[in-house]
Amino acid sequence: MRAFNPDSYKNEKWLYDTPGVILPEQMLNKCSTKKELTFFDHQSTMIRPVNILLDVGQTILIGGIARIDVKHVSNNAQASLSLMTTCRLPINVIQTADVEQFYEKALEQNQLGVPQNRINSRLQDPPQLQGPTIEILGVGEEEAAGDIVLSSAGWASVQCSRDQYVIFNVMTPDGLGIHLRQPPLLKHLFHLRGSHIEKTPFFNKYIYPEDKQENEDDNNKQYQSNELEMIINEKIWKGEQIKQQRRAKRT
Secondary structure, X not given: OOOOXXXXXXXXOOOOOOOOOOOOOOHHHHOOOHHHHHOOOOOOOOOOOEEEEOOOOEEEEEOOOEEEEEEEEHHHOOEEEEEEOOOOOOEEEEEHXXXXXXXXXXXXXXXXXXXXXXXXXEEOOOOOEEOOEEEEEXXXXXXXXXXXXXXXXXXXXXEEOOOOEEEEEEEEXXXXXXXXXXXXXOOOHHHOXXXXXXXXXXXXXXXXXXXXXXXXXXXXXXXXXHHHHHHHHHHHHHHHHHHHHHHHHHO
């Protein structure tokens, strides 16, 4: 175990949460087992933003408990989303037209983290995801315009060109814990990102120069991002779809 080095965190920002507060709108209340609760344990992990380039017709899935559909971006404006959530929940970005089938398949294979598809060896019905439409008016290229709060799961900070709208359908189990927060908590959060990952909607994680050597010593494990794993899963999923289409043509 490496000794604590304050210089490694001199550029970090800290958010102190109030523990022990239980509210009916928290998605934690939908967790049925201790295993599901472990996916929301932030104590042993550092939360770093997952940055996603937005496009109309795409859906962002956080585990199986939060769904953000991008419905409209006015005038093809540039828009992005910085997601602050636990690294234990997988993040998928897929086409909205495919999301129902993807969700069903991923739940069947227990790839969503929460919910688990079986409790006490009994197959569970998927949660009913529902929620409001949220409109956010962009304030420019340099700062976020608002946060989509997902109680227990974190929040998504939205950036868009000035005076351009981004419209989302946001869904959680029974519509729990969805709020629009303006002004955003960290308006410059989206600057903490690396280069865009080619042919994906994701950006690499930002690495501070003073952290670079430490990161290399750990063989990049500290900064491996859950979105890269899910890109691979999506490619596997699309590969299965192509195989099925080819089999159907042969028959």
